[in-house]
Amino acid sequence: MRHLRKTTAHGRRRRRSLLLLGVSLGSLLASAPDAFDLPSGDPRRGEPLYRQYCAVCHGATGEGDGPNAASMEDDRPRDLTDARYMSRLIDTQLVEVIRGGGGAVGRSRFMPAWGNTLSAEQVADLVAYIRTLWAQPQRTAPATPDTLETAGARLVAELGCTGCHRIGDLPAPPVAPDLSSLGTKVQPAWLKAYLLRPRRIRPAGYVPLFRSRMPDFRLSVEESRQLAAYLDRLRPKAEPPIGSVPAAAGKDGEKLFLQLACRACHTFEGRGGQSGPDLSAVPQRLQASWVARYILDPQGIDPRSPMPRPGITPGEAWALTAFLQGGAAASSPGMARASEGEEEQATRGGSLFRDLACRACHRRSDDDVPERVGPDLTFIGDKLRSQWIAGYLRQPHPVRPWLQARMPTFVLSDTEVDQITAFLVTLRDRWAPRLPAGLLVASPPSSEVLQAGERLATKEYLSCSSCHLGGDREPEGTPEELAPDLRLAGRRLQPQWMLRWLLDPQRLLPGTKMPSYFSDADSGPNDILDGDELRQILAIRDHLLAIGTAPAGPSP
Numbered sequence: 001m002r003h004l005r006k007t008t009a010h011g012r013r014r015r016r017s018l019l020l021l022g023v024s025l026g027s028l029l030a031s032a033p034d035a036f037d038l039p040s041g042d043p044r045r046g047e048p049l050y051r052q053y054c055a056v057c058h059g060a061t062g063e064g065d066g067p068n069a070a071s072m073e074d075d076r077p078r079d080l081t082d083a084r085y086m087s088r089l090i091d092t093q094l095v096e097v098i099r100g101g102g103g104a105v106g107r108s109r110f111m112p113a114w115g116n117t118l119s120a121e122q123v124a125d126l127v128a129y130i131r132t133l134w135a136q137p138q139r140t141a142p143a144t145p146d147t148l149e150t151a152g153a154r155l156v157a158e159l160g161c162t163g164c165h166r167i168g169d170l171p172a173p174p175v176a177p178d179l180s181s182l183g184t185k186v187q188p189a190w191l192k193a194y195l196l197r198p199r200r201i202r203p204a205g206y207v208p209l210f211r212s213r214m215p216d217f218r219l220s221v222e223e224s225r226q227l228a229a230y231l232d233r234l235r236p237k238a239e240p241p242i243g244s245v246p247a248a249a250g251k252d253g254e255k256l257f258l259q260l261a262c263r264a265c266h267t268f269e270g271r272g273g274q275s276g277p278d279l280s281a282v283p284q285r286l287q288a289s290w291v292a293r294y295i296l297d298p299q300g301i302d303p304r305s306p307m308p309r310p311g312i313t314p315g316e317a318w319a320l321t322a323f324l325q326g327g328a329a330a331s332s333p334g335m336a337r338a339s340e341g342e343e344e345q346a347t348r349g350g351s352l353f354r355d356l357a358c359r360a361c362h363r364r365s366d367d368d369v370p371e372r373v374g375p376d377l378t379f380i381g382d383k384l385r386s387q388w389i390a391g392y393l394r395q396p397h398p399v400r401p402w403l404q405a406r407m408p409t410f411v412l413s414d415t416e417v418d419q420i421t422a423f424l425v426t427l428r429d430r431w432a433p434r435l436p437a438g439l440l441v442a443s444p445p446s447s448e449v450l451q452a453g454e455r456l457a458t459k460e461y462l463s464c465s466s467c468h469l470g471g472d473r474e475p476e477g478t479p480e481e482l483a484p485d486l487r488l489a490g491r492r493l494q495p496q497w498m499l500r501w502l503l504d505p506q507r508l509l510p511g512t513k514m515p516s517y518f519s520d521a522d523s524g525p526n527d528i529l530d531g532d533e534l535r536q537i538l539a540i541r542d543h544l545l546a547i548g549t550a551p552a553g554p555s556p
Contacts, residue, residue, distance in 0.1 A: 039124045046129030049122055053114065062133035075108045086134040094127045152230025159217055167234065175212035178302060183235040185290040188228060195224040199431045203274040208306060252316070253323025260310050260320075267434060276307065282324040284430055292321040342422055349423025352416055374407070375400070376509070381428040383497045390421045399484050399492075432500070438534035439499050445542035449535075452528050453543025456536060457486075461525055462517055470547065483514070489544040498541045 051060070059065040062080035069077050080086060096104065098118070102111030118126070161167065164176035182191075198214040205212060219227065263272035268279040282291060290301075296317040298305040312320075353359075361374035380389075394417055396407035412420070445453075457464040467475055470486035489498065500507075505514040518524055524533040 039121050041121075041124030041126070041128030043125070043129040043132050045122075046125035046127070049118070049126050050129050053117075054126070057110070062130070075110055077108070077110075080130055080133045083134045086130075091127050094130060095123055098123050098126060148226050148229035149233055150230075151226040152228070155223060155227045156230060164212065176206055176214070179231060180234055181236045181301075183232045185287060186285055187287060188232050190285045191231060192224045192228040194431065195219055195227055196221065197429075197431075200433060201277050201431075203434075204276075207304070208275060252319040253321070256312070256316055256320045257323055260312075265307070270434075270440065278434065279324055281431060288321050288325055291324060292317045295320055345419050345422035346426045347423075349419035349421065352420050353423055356410060377424065377427060379427055379429040379432075379508075381425040382432070382500075383494060384424075384492060385494060386421055386425050388492045389424055390417050393417045393420060399488065400482075435496065435499060435503075436534060438532075439503070439538060445539070445546075449529075449539045449542055450546055452536070453539035453541070453546075456525070456528060456540050457543060461528070462540075467513070486544055487547055490547065493544075495541060495545065498544065499537060502537045502540055 050058075050062075055066055056068045057064075057066045057077040058080055059069070059077075064077040064079040066077065078085075093105075097107065097111065099113065099115035101113030102108035104113065114123070156162070156167065161179075166178040166180060168180050186194075195217075196219060198216050200213065257268075262268065262279065265273040265276040266279045267273065270280075272279075277285075292314070294301045294305075294307075295310065296312070296314060297309060298307040299309070358377075362377045392407075393410075393412055396409055398406070456462050459465065464486065465475055467483040468486045469475060469482065469484075470488075475482055484492075497508075501514075503518060505512050505516055516523075518533045518537060524531060524536045529535040529539060
């Protein structure tokens with residue numbers, strides 16, 4: 001009897017336990033929204049949802065290492081690849097935490113609630129994809145990083161390049177060049193520089209007089225490398241032969257250049273038309289084989305090309321290409337030797353620039369760092385005279401009163417000064433837009449022009465002394481608001497750079513405090529030089545050159 005009573009009591013306890021377990025499971029299932037009608041999910045649809053909403057915290061592979069994870073203090077995102085933990089969860093529990101957030105289940109407060117954002121079907125798809133993260137075999141090695149080409153292809157999609165350019169078989173409106181064979185056309189170094197700082201190549205536009213233009217996507221240096229690597233591999237399957245280079249290519253090419261009147265449409269060495277690209281940039285920008293093919297048959301390369309077929313032989317196309325690649329002075333051995341010597345000096349100067357850690361204070365064009373404590377040296381070769389650079393390196397002195405940082409003296413030898421100067425002189429904007437024809441004046445300024453420039457600088461007009469030292473009175477602002485001494489300009493600045501600066505200071509230095517006095521045809525004073533803005537810009541430049549008598553050492 002005792003055994004029977006003991007067995008009966010045990011059965012009652014067992015039934016009570018099963019009842020409590022059923023109640024607990026029922027409560028758990030009832031607490032999950034839509035628990036009993038959870039739709040079946042598709043992991044293929046769930047993957048893009050995961051990347052859009054979850055990967056920033058949980059990581060691209062689900063390991064809890066997303067870019068946002070480090071900001072969550074000690075409450076790090078769940079590792080969704082942890083099979084021991086994830087296998088204990090049922091779908092309804094995952095649904096509950098996704099829809100209600102971490103706070104709804106007593107977990108991380110950083111896990112947001114997606115119930116008002118995602119539909120029931122999307123949540124089911126997301127759950128199905130999350131299941132694949134821990135169900136897959138564990139990775140023993142990190143995933144292979146993207147190649148430059150793969151990353152570049154992704155950038156093409158993200159930036160919407162095919163909205164304007166045709167790439168391969170992808171259609172696009174004809175507002176920009178076809179990039180399908182770009183790898184055979186442009187030089188890789190030029191392409192990377194162009195992507196970092198796009199500029200107008202065809203003054204009249206790809207479709208003449210059409211208003212399309214290449215936007216600046218503010219790419220980093222690494223992104224420009226990735227995009228250039230992808231574009232560089234875009235090549236045609238086969239290229240027809242076009243003959244070989246003739247022996248007297250340079251001489252014959254110059255004759256052809258004049259005979260075909262190429263300057264009617266193209267600028268070359270500062271003179272010519274505006275409907276086509278500047279041919280002076282051909283050596284840096286284009287590959288020789290592409291140039292020869294394009295000259296021979298422009299429409300064969302680009303059906304929309306406005307350039308006429310010249311009706312020349314392949315040998316003549318190569319001759320003209322050789323001339324454009326080398327320029328009119330390419331046949332001068334003396335100049336070639338001088339160029340090689342300057343290149344060697346510049347190379348050694350670049351090494352010194354790195355060894356002295358100049359980049360710690362100064363930004364260069366290939367730096368992905370927005371600000372430094374010293375001036376931006378990206379295109380310093382356009383701005384400063386080489387003699388002034390050398391004098392400054394020997395004896396640094398304050399130029400910008402507002403800078404708290406100061407240039408140290410490195411006690412450089414004469415050879416080191418020459419080498420660093422040669423390097424800095426090479427830092428130029430080789431694709432800067434051509435100056436308006438009215439500013440390309442080579443004759444000495446008249447006394448009338450110098451007087452006009454002096455008047456323009458006074459308080460009654462542009463009031464240069466409001467910020468600059470060396471004007472008709474002392475500056476009015478605080479030391480932090482002062483600008484460089486005008487008496488340094490003649491010795492320090494390149495004359496052409498001064499014109500570009502006066503024409504559009506924001507283009508050369510975005511964010512500068514220097515106002516743009518000549519932003520349109522009516523911005524300049526009407527009672528000086530007949531209101532001609534270009535003549536006024538020349539007059540100011542010539543005035544500054546005339547007063548530029550300050551020594552290369554410290555300014556008073």
